[in-house]
Amino acid sequence: MSGTFMGMPAFPKAARDAVRDTTLRGNLRHATRTIRAKRAAAVAELEDWPQLREAGKQIKDHTLRHLDRYLEQVEQAVTAAGGTVHWAADADEANRIVADLVKATGETEVVKVKSMATQEIGLNTALEAAGIRAYETDLAELIVQLGDDLPSHILVPAIHRNRGEIRDIFRDNMASWGRPAPEDLTDRPADLAEAARLHLREKFLRAKVGISGANFMIAETGTLVVVESEGNGRMCLTLPETLISVVGIEKIIPTWRDLEVFLQLLPRSSTAERMNPYTTMWTGTTDGDGPRTFHLVLLDNGRTDTLADEVGRQALRCIRCSACLNVCPVYERAGGHAYGSPYPGPIGAILTPQLRGIASEVDASLPYASSLCGACYEVCPVAIDIPEVLVHLREKVADQGGRGHRLEKAAIKAATWLLDHPAALTAGERLASRTRKLHPERLPGPGTRQWTNSRDLPDLPAEPFRDWWKKNHA
Amino acid sequence: MRVALFATCVNDALYPSTAIATVRLLERLGADVDFPAAQTCCGQPQFNTGYRRETEPLVRRTARAFADYDHVVTPSGSCVAMIRDNYPRIGARAKAEGRGEELAEAAASLVPHVYELTEFLVDVLGVTDTGAYFPHTVTYHPSCHGLRMLGLGDRPRRLLQAVRGLELIELPGAEECCGFGGTFAVKNPDVSEAMGADKLRNALSTGAGVLCGADNSCLMHIGGMLRRQDAPQRTLHLAEILASTEEEPLV
Numbered sequence: 001m002s003g004t005f006m007g008m009p010a011f012p013k014a015a016r017d018a019v020r021d022t023t024l025r026g027n028l029r030h031a032t033r034t035i036r037a038k039r040a041a042a043v044a045e046l047e048d049w050p051q052l053r054e055a056g057k058q059i060k061d062h063t064l065r066h067l068d069r070y071l072e073q074v075e076q077a078v079t080a081a082g083g084t085v086h087w088a089a090d091a092d093e094a095n096r097i098v099a100d101l102v103k104a105t106g107e108t109e110v111v112k113v114k115s116m117a118t119q120e121i122g123l124n125t126a127l128e129a130a131g132i133r134a135y136e137t138d139l140a141e142l143i144v145q146l147g148d149d150l151p152s153h154i155l156v157p158a159i160h161r162n163r164g165e166i167r168d169i170f171r172d173n174m175a176s177w178g179r180p181a182p183e184d185l186t187d188r189p190a191d192l193a194e195a196a197r198l199h200l201r202e203k204f205l206r207a208k209v210g211i212s213g214a215n216f217m218i219a220e221t222g223t224l225v226v227v228e229s230e231g232n233g234r235m236c237l238t239l240p241e242t243l244i245s246v247v248g249i250e251k252i253i254p255t256w257r258d259l260e261v262f263l264q265l266l267p268r269s270s271t272a273e274r275m276n277p278y279t280t281m282w283t284g285t286t287d288g289d290g291p292r293t294f295h296l297v298l299l300d301n302g303r304t305d306t307l308a309d310e311v312g313r314q315a316l317r318c319i320r321c322s323a324c325l326n327v328c329p330v331y332e333r334a335g336g337h338a339y340g341s342p343y344p345g346p347i348g349a350i351l352t353p354q355l356r357g358i359a360s361e362v363d364a365s366l367p368y369a370s371s372l373c374g375a376c377y378e379v380c381p382v383a384i385d386i387p388e389v390l391v392h393l394r395e396k397v398a399d400q401g402g403r404g405h406r407l408e409k410a411a412i413k414a415a416t417w418l419l420d421h422p423a424a425l426t427a428g429e430r431l432a433s434r435t436r437k438l439h440p441e442r443l444p445g446p447g448t449r450q451w452t453n454s455r456d457l458p459d460l461p462a463e464p465f466r467d468w469w470k471k472n473h474a
Numbered sequence: 475m476r477v478a479l480f481a482t483c484v485n486d487a488l489y490p491s492t493a494i495a496t497v498r499l500l501e502r503l504g505a506d507v508d509f510p511a512a513q514t515c516c517g518q519p520q521f522n523t524g525y526r527r528e529t530e531p532l533v534r535r536t537a538r539a540f541a542d543y544d545h546v547v548t549p550s551g552s553c554v555a556m557i558r559d560n561y562p563r564i565g566a567r568a569k570a571e572g573r574g575e576e577l578a579e580a581a582a583s584l585v586p587h588v589y590e591l592t593e594f595l596v597d598v599l600g601v602t603d604t605g606a607y608f609p610h611t612v613t614y615h616p617s618c619h620g621l622r623m624l625g626l627g628d629r630p631r632r633l634l635q636a637v638r639g640l641e642l643i644e645l646p647g648a649e650e651c652c653g654f655g656g657t658f659a660v661k662n663p664d665v666s667e668a669m670g671a672d673k674l675r676n677a678l679s680t681g682a683g684v685l686c687g688a689d690n691s692c693l694m695h696i697g698g699m700l701r702r703q704d705a706p707q708r709t710l711h712l713a714e715i716l717a718s719t720e721e722e723p724l725v
Contacts, residue, residue, distance in 0.1 A: 416528050
């Protein structure tokens with residue numbers, strides 16, 4: 001089942017189970033609060049952070065506005081540098097292209113750099129169906145893969161696991177994927193890392209095909225950029241003979257100069273580092289240095305539709321730093337799996353319903369998975385106003401109607417009518433006040449039951465403010 | 475100074491004591507307070523739940539109700555944020571949908587005149603010592619709209635610190651959302667409750683007798699949970715503390 005979120009329940013139900021999982025709550029609380037504080041300190045070091053943030057936003061907006069032109073520029077530059085460019089309209093097409101490219105090499109194994117785009121399209125599952133085994137080499141992705149699990153965070157996909165759980169996963173499952181874990185493996189981070197290093201080393205040295213995404217594509221030279229912390233990416237990007245990169249079309253930035261802005265914004269927002277340990281950049285192919293064959297698969301998969309939405313398109317600025325996840329009080333309690341996609345947290349709640357649409361129950365529930373507290377917008381390094389987009393998507397869901405929303409619309413209309421007729425409103429308020437002794441503490445029915453399960457209703461006052469004012473002032 | 479009180483629907487129907495306290499406080503500070511009776515609700519619950527077009531009559535109504543006033547003051551940060559951030563958006567969308575400029579103009583005429591209570595006290599009246607007296611231990615929950623959308627900063631805390639007899643205790647995790655979020659509280663009740671439980675734990679850890687806020691909707695959620703648990707802490711709106719004096723103390 002690894003790698004698919006198909007059939008996930010709607011957010012409120014999935015979140016209910018997560019909220020009751022005390023181990024998960026503890027793991028998430030510890031991890032998100034630690035990174036939250038570190039990010040704040042790393043960002044506070046830069047006096048010009050607001051200007052960098054504005055620059056990041058403007059570069060992305062400019063690029064998106066002229067995306068057609070920049071995409072052609074990327075294609076020309078990559079081709080001129082010895083690469084081959086493929087265009088994939090959706091996940092199926094991208095998966096087919098990649099599987100065919102791997103098959104053409106005659107290989108049945110690939111090593112992978114951590115990549116959100118390939119998670120999004122479910123590439124590993126598609127490759128498996130084509131008889132190709134894909135090995136995740138990022139430590140957290142490895143934990144997820146060995147545990148037959150799903151990622152729950154953009155940057156730290158195994159954030160929901162603690163070190164005891166990771167030791168068990170390594171001990172039980174490494175052998176069926178390659179070099180087994182040592183018998184006496186402890187849960188010390190250094191021992192766990194060493195077990196992973198030895199397990200992965202044989203894959204790096206054997207693999208003939210590497211698969212990656214990219215953090216940025218620089219249009220002027222056709223250069224791809226991957227930033228990472230572990231060095232596994234550098235291995236996968238340099239050792240294999242063939243490299244295939246699947247990259248969303250919104251990852252373009254026009255020039256190398258623009259990269260300067262993002263190489264400051266991304267590490268500090270993401271891992272709270274001044275600079276990430278490994279930055280790999282490549283331009284097509286180079287004789288005697290790195291892969292001899294390079295394929296770039298440009299992925300749309302809902303991005304053009306997202307771009308067409310004037311409010312929603314700002315989600316395409318996202319550089320996948322995950323700062324919004326780490327500050328989100330809803331993510332901290334619900335965990336990443338409840339979002340039903342590889343993009344969890346606030347950014348997932350606005351990205352997934354745009355990339356996949358709002359037809360399914362889980363996708364239609366995502367725009368409501370927020371208290372609109374605004375902490376995500378505050379930390380976003382490219383100033384995506386996530387609450388604004390959430391509300392905008394709620395409008396689309398409400399317009400679509402369907403389960404619960406028809407009744408809700410009728411109730412909203414009735415309430416608005418009342419609020420637009422103060423005389424009727426006052427009569428209603430007076431009636432409620434006069435019958436207040438009769439009101440029970442807990443109420444049945446949709447809405448009120450959810451409220452009174454954990455909270456008392458406020459006491460109704462003896463009279464509404466309007467009446468007090470009339471008596472005392474008018 | 476002539477001031478229009480925007481009481482808000484929640485305060486009108488459920489927390490008149492907050493609106494009354496706001497009137498008394500503003501009058502004590504020399505303002506001439508009026509309550510335009512045509513006002514009802516800013517439309518925040520409708521808008522945030524995805525019913526933008528259904529919100530339009532309330533945008534129109536609110537703008538019209540306060541059209542004659544230079545200063546519109548409300549003891550609700552989230553309603554100010556609704557008007558300031560979302561009324562212009564609603565107007566712009568109506569215009570983009572070919573329904574004229576009337577809503578955009580209504581929004582533009584209202585927005586610069588609307589003040590959250592602590593903004594009005596500190597920025598317009600220039601007051602931090604309101605002459606209040608409230609001999610209790612108090613901790614302050616800043617509420618997301620006041621904190622992040624309006625940027626109220628330390629205004630509420632400066633006002634509280636100047637209250638005679640009041641001991642202000644810092645609230646751990648103050649900047650975190652309490653979990654109310656309007657219809658979020660009923661659409662995602664489990665997460666809302668979990669967030670509320672953490673807020674309660676932090677609030678009770680202060681040992682304060684009173685949890686103060688500047689938004690009664692958040693306090694309805696937090697207070698409802700405190701009461702359900704019979705916790706030794708009550709919620710109070712900031713206006714009620716500031717309205718309390720030695721001559722007319724709030725008990």
